[in-house]
Amino acid sequence: MFMRYKFMLIMRGIWFVSQVALFGLVVGKMVEAAATAAGINYFQYYVAGVTIITLYSTSMFIGYDIFEEAEHGVFEYLLTLPVSRRELVLGRSIGGGLRSFIYVGPLLIIVLMLLGLSNPLHFLVALSGLFLFAFGVSGMSITIAVAMKSGDKYDILIGVLDALIVRLSTTMYPTIYLQQAMPAYATIANFNPLTYASDLFRWGTGVEGTLQFTPLIGLLALFVFFFSFTFVGVVFYERRLEGGSWQ
Amino acid sequence: MRQILHVIEYDFRNFFRYRWFIIALLAMNFADLFISAIVFSQMTRGVVDYFRFFAPGLAVIGLFASAFMIGREVNMEVRREVHHYLLSLPMTRTELAIGRVLAGGLRGMLYMTPLLITNFALLGLPTLPELLVILLALFLLAVGISGVSISIAVSTTSFEKFVTARGVVYYMFFFCSSVFYPMAIIQTLETRGLAPLVRFAEINPLTNGSDLIRSFLLGSPVFSPLMLLDVAIFCAIFSLLATFAYAKILMRR
Numbered sequence: 001m002f003m004r005y006k007f008m009l010i011m012r013g014i015w016f017v018s019q020v021a022l023f024g025l026v027v028g029k030m031v032e033a034a035a036t037a038a039g040i041n042y043f044q045y046y047v048a049g050v051t052i053i054t055l056y057s058t059s060m061f062i063g064y065d066i067f068e069e070a071e072h073g074v075f076e077y078l079l080t081l082p083v084s085r086r087e088l089v090l091g092r093s094i095g096g097g098l099r100s101f102i103y104v105g106p107l108l109i110i111v112l113m114l115l116g117l118s119n120p121l122h123f124l125v126a127l128s129g130l131f132l133f134a135f136g137v138s139g140m141s142i143t144i145a146v147a148m149k150s151g152d153k154y155d156i157l158i159g160v161l162d163a164l165i166v167r168l169s170t171t172m173y174p175t176i177y178l179q180q181a182m183p184a185y186a187t188i189a190n191f192n193p194l195t196y197a198s199d200l201f202r203w204g205t206g207v208e209g210t211l212q213f214t215p216l217i218g219l220l221a222l223f224v225f226f227f228s229f230t231f232v233g234v235v236f237y238e239r240r241l242e243g244g245s246w247q
Numbered sequence: 248m249r250q251i252l253h254v255i256e257y258d259f260r261n262f263f264r265y266r267w268f269i270i271a272l273l274a275m276n277f278a279d280l281f282i283s284a285i286v287f288s289q290m291t292r293g294v295v296d297y298f299r300f301f302a303p304g305l306a307v308i309g310l311f312a313s314a315f316m317i318g319r320e321v322n323m324e325v326r327r328e329v330h331h332y333l334l335s336l337p338m339t340r341t342e343l344a345i346g347r348v349l350a351g352g353l354r355g356m357l358y359m360t361p362l363l364i365t366n367f368a369l370l371g372l373p374t375l376p377e378l379l380v381i382l383l384a385l386f387l388l389a390v391g392i393s394g395v396s397i398s399i400a401v402s403t404t405s406f407e408k409f410v411t412a413r414g415v416v417y418y419m420f421f422f423c424s425s426v427f428y429p430m431a432i433i434q435t436l437e438t439r440g441l442a443p444l445v446r447f448a449e450i451n452p453l454t455n456g457s458d459l460i461r462s463f464l465l466g467s468p469v470f471s472p473l474m475l476l477d478v479a480i481f482c483a484i485f486s487l488l489a490t491f492a493y494a495k496i497l498m499r500r
Contacts, residue, residue: 006407007407007408007410007411010411010414011410011411011414014411014414014415014418015414015418018418018419018422019422022418022422022423022444023422023427025436025439026422026427026428026432026433026436027287027427027428029432029435030287030290030291030294030295030297030428030429030432031287031290031291031294033293033294034289034290034291034292035290152267152268153267155268156267156268156270156271157271159271159272159275160271160274160275162275163274163275163278163279164278164282167278167279167282167283168282172283172286173286173287173290177286177289177290178286180289181285181286181288181289182285185282185285185286
């Protein structure tokens with residue numbers, strides 16, 4: 001199903017390259033002094049952040065499938081399958097996360113070539129965190145999709161959510177600058193799964209030597225995110241399937 | 248002229264059908280300004296006051312995105328063969344094409360208005376002649392963008408190909424311009440062998456459009472008539488291309 005989005009995937013690829021090769025390079029020059037003061041190489045910092053944004057946005061694609069299925073009557077077919085509804089949602093959430101990894105995989109290899117890999121064990125820990133993150137985002141996407149009746153409204157809400165969740169995280173800038181800009185931004189960022197995923201990824205690739213939280217806390221936060229949204233997704237999905245309320 | 252006004256009215260009615268989409272787009276633009284730009288201001292202290300620098304760029308981004316929306320509709324009409332109906336209307340193909348290009352630009356201007364007002368509120372008001380020059384430049388820019396969008400839209404019946412081409416154009420125009428960062432910093436890319444990108448950024452109408460607003464609201468860079476000329480040339484080339492392409496290509500389908 002995922003490969004039907006080939007043009008969307010090409011678009012994401014173009015977005016990634018232009019973000020890294022143009023925006024990352026130029027902004028890296030602009031914030032050179034601040035980045036040095038914060039002890040980071042901004043280009044590397046940004047490349048890692050853009051990788052997480054790409055993983056986030058591709059994991060969100062699953063929501064569009066939910067609407068397609070409702071539109072084309074595939075829901076009825078899914079209900080006839082010999083699996084429980086719980087298994088169905090869990091499977092979709094994990095499937096959504098896994099397929100986004102298939103897409104991000106080649107980008108991840110390029111990113112690793114750019115950033116290098118200082119400690120393979122750290123990287124494996126970070127990678128497991130990214131899996132939890134991708135599954136959690138898919139669960140969140142399913143939850144939002146089944147809670148809404150209109151595909152257009154879903155598209156709009158996802159756009160607004162995307163704008164806020166990405167900007168209020170440490171994908172593009174370190175927490176210290178969020179704190180200086182407005183303490184409320186830093187507070188929100190501390191509860192944002194994108195912050196944990198991107199910081200853990202930077203730690204795993206060696207871009208950042210130290211984290212503001214321990215890797216265990218990071219993994220735990222991503223597990224809580226994954227668990228809550230998969231659980232909420234199951235409840236919402238079950239309710240929506242009852243009595244054909246998706247129609 | 249009356250026929251052209253009818254086409255413009257038709258496109259404005261369509262535009263308001265997307266009001267939630269427009270509100271979402273505005274929310275994203277304001278998130279860029281009031282979150283990202285404020286944080287980057289902290290990171291660029293001593294280099295540039297990024298918040299003030301970015302605000303005019305944001306108005307141009309909004310203008311670009313909304314003026315480009317006409318292409319999506321034109322492409323949809325081509326795919327669903329609505330253009331047959333449009334071609335049957337009592338007006339010449341040229342009037343129809345001019346109306347579509349102008350409507351795309353005017354819709355961009357309408358969408359950009361709250362962003363421009365935010366600029367005036369944050370950075371101060373320009374004088375009346377300066378305001379007129381800003382509005383003229385932005386109108387020319389919007390019509391040119393609408394022209395680019397329509398030219399791409401009528402070149403393909405595939406929505407996916409249109410979306411991909413739109414993505415390439417968006418990212419080239421946005422990231423290779425002074426919308427996000429000062430030209431002086433882009434010029435440092437020359438040392439990395441990226442001179443063609445620097446040249447493109449210099450002639451990019453988005454660079455000239457945003458720098459023109461900055462020249463009046465921030466005093467830097469210094470205003471040059473070449474900024475207006477650049478935008479006017481862009482507008483002339485792409486509005487003519489779109490009018491020609493729309494009128495000719497639709498007849499062939």
